[in-house]
Amino acid sequence: MSSQGVKLVGFWVSPFVLRVEWALKLKGIEYEYIEEDIFNKSPLLLDLNPVHQKVPVMVHDGKVMAESFVILEYIDETWKQTPLLPQDPNERAMARFWAKSVEEKLLETAWIAMCSQGDEKENALKSAREVLEKIEGELNGKKFFGGEAIGYLDLAVGWISFWLPVWEEVGSMKILDPSKFPNIIAWMSHFLKHPVVKERLPPRDEMVIYFDKRSKEIAALIASAKHG
Numbered sequence: 001m002s003s004q005g006v007k008l009v010g011f012w013v014s015p016f017v018l019r020v021e022w023a024l025k026l027k028g029i030e031y032e033y034i035e036e037d038i039f040n041k042s043p044l045l046l047d048l049n050p051v052h053q054k055v056p057v058m059v060h061d062g063k064v065m066a067e068s069f070v071i072l073e074y075i076d077e078t079w080k081q082t083p084l085l086p087q088d089p090n091e092r093a094m095a096r097f098w099a100k101s102v103e104e105k106l107l108e109t110a111w112i113a114m115c116s117q118g119d120e121k122e123n124a125l126k127s128a129r130e131v132l133e134k135i136e137g138e139l140n141g142k143k144f145f146g147g148e149a150i151g152y153l154d155l156a157v158g159w160i161s162f163w164l165p166v167w168e169e170v171g172s173m174k175i176l177d178p179s180k181f182p183n184i185i186a187w188m189s190h191f192l193k194h195p196v197v198k199e200r201l202p203p204r205d206e207m208v209i210y211f212d213k214r215s216k217e218i219a220a221l222i223a224s225a226k227h228g
Contacts, residue, residue, distance in 0.1 A: 006031035009045055009057040011038045013202050013210055015159035016068040017056040022155050023072050025196045027079045069099060072152060084152040095145070098138065099156035106131040106157075110164060114171035114211070115218040121173070128175050132184060135160075139183035143190050150194055154187075161188040162201055170211045 006024065008031050010017030024031050036045050036055050048057045049066045057064065058071045060078070065071055076084040085092045106128055113124035135157070138145065145153040160176075168175055178185045191197055 005061070007034060007059040008032070009034045009036050009048060009059075010055045011036050013207055014038075014055055015163050018200065018202075019068050019155045019158055020056045020058060020071050020075070021200050022158065022196055023075045023084060025200060026082050026084070026150065026155075027075060028081065029075070029079055069096075069103075069156065072155060076152065084155065086146055086151070091146075095151070095153045095156075098135075098145070098153055102131065102135065102157045102160075106135075107159065110167055110175060113173055113175070114167040115215045116222065117219070121171075125173060125175060129177075129180075132175065132181055136181050136183050139187050142183075142187075144187065150191070150196075154191060158191060158197065160184070161191045161197075162204075163207070166204065166207045166211055169208060170215055 006029055008017070008020060008024070010021070010033060012035060021031075021033070034044070036042060038055060041053055045055070045057065046053060048059065048064050049055075052066060054066065056068055056071060057066050058074070059065075060074075065074055072084065085095060109124045109127040109131070113121050113128060116124060144150050145157075164176060167173075176184065192201075
C-alpha cells in the first residue's frame with residue numbers, strides 16, 4: 001500500500017464505513033476504497049488496526065486512523081471546505097453528544113430487537129422508541145439537524161434512514177411509526193435524496209439477505225448460551 005492520498009478500508013454494509021464515505025464525498029476528496037472481509041480479516045486490516053481489528057480504517061498520506069467519529073472529525077479539520085461540525089462551540093458539543101448517545105442507545109437497542117424475541121425484544125423496542133422521541137424533538141422545524149445543510153450529526157445518525165427500516169423488516173418489528181415521528185420521517189426523506197447519500201447506499205435487497213442471516217446466527221448463539 002502506497003503512502004500517498006486517502007485510502008479507506010471498509011465493509012460494504014457497514015453504516016460506520018458509509019458515514020466516512022459520505023463525508024469524503026461531501027468534501028470532494030478523492031479516495032481509494034478497499035473492501036475488507038470482516039469475517040476473514042486480512043493482514044492489511046490487522047496491520048492497520050491491530051487494537052480493534054475493525055473497519056473503517058482511513059489512511060491519509062501514511063497516517064492511520066480508526067473509529068468512524070474520530071475519522072469524521074479528522075476529515076472536517078483537515079479539509080475546511082463544506083464544514084460538517086457547527087462553528088459554535090456549544091452546538092459542536094451537542095452534535096458530538098447526540099452522535100454518541102444515538103450510537104450507544106439506539107443502534108444497540110435496535111440491533112438487539114432485531115436479533116431477539118419475547119420480553120428481550122419488547123424491552124429493546126421500548127428503549128429504541130424512547131431515544132427516537134428525543135431525536136424527534138431535536139428535529140423540530142429543521143430540514144437537517146444543523147439547519148438547511150447536511151452536517152456531522154446527519155452523517156453520524158444517517159444509518160437510521162436506511163439501515164433501521166431494513167432491520168425492522170428483518171426483525172418483523174416497528175420502531176419508526178410515521179404518526180409518532182413525522183420530523184424523523186421528513187428528515188429521512190431529505191437525507192436519502194441528497195445526491196452524495198443517494199449515490200452511495202448499499203443494495204437494499206442484499207442488505208435484507210445479509211442482516212436476516214446475521215440475525216439468525218446471533219439468535220442461535222444467544223439461545224445456545226442460555227441453554228449451555
